[in-house]
Amino acid sequence: MTSRDMTTICLFDIDGTLTGARKKIRPEMEECLKKLKSKVVVGLVGGSDAVKITEQMGGDLSIIKEFDYFFCENGLVAYKNGEQIGEQSLSKYMDEDKLQEVINFSLNYMSNLKLPCKRGTFVEFRKGMLNLCPVGRSCSQAERDEFGKYDEEHKIRQKFVDALYEKFSTFGLCYVIGGQISIDVIPKGWDKTFCLQFVEKDKFKTIHFFGDKTQKGGNDYEIYEDSRTIGHSVKSPEDTMKLIEELFF
Known part of the structure; x- marks a missing residue:
């Protein structure tokens, strides 16, 4: 049996890369990651908090220990081998x-949008970011999918991002489209590249990153384009599994 390559790490986005948007990981992906972990170091880097990510990964907070690195909120809350190694607060x-200027503007902007439906929780304050959601995070999966299709056609989130940049260009913030229904508001430099400071300490020779929102304005763009990583753009979990097989097996 070949030994595990401790000089190579694979970092994975969650939504659209390992799972469907806000859906739970499927057994075949779990098996694929387990197989990969026998070959190289594996880490997760998601924009959501630890509770949401672990739910998607099919378990409770104990699942954090199953990954070499576990980065919540882009790495603003960071774990290595199940132990917390970093935390930053917005x-x-x-x-x-x-902060209230941005929130008040956003609530007013979203109140004037006409969408297929609106539900509740339009602003979610997380430890390292504001999450803005025009449809409301309490929407059902069917309503989430409906908004996703509507947004693709009408560019609701892109227009919202443009308005935020125009209004708050001097605030030192980035506004990025994440997942299926929301926008993340983060300080400059607090994108997913934030997690690389922890990875770099272990002096990996190769850092692979897999994500689906790798276009400019997407929340995987900065880490995908970073000179320290080899970026892989995927369209679905199936795409990710295929790439893993091609690259490592």
């Missing part, structure tokens, strides 16, 4: 008055 970084 509330400490950003002045409350500015």
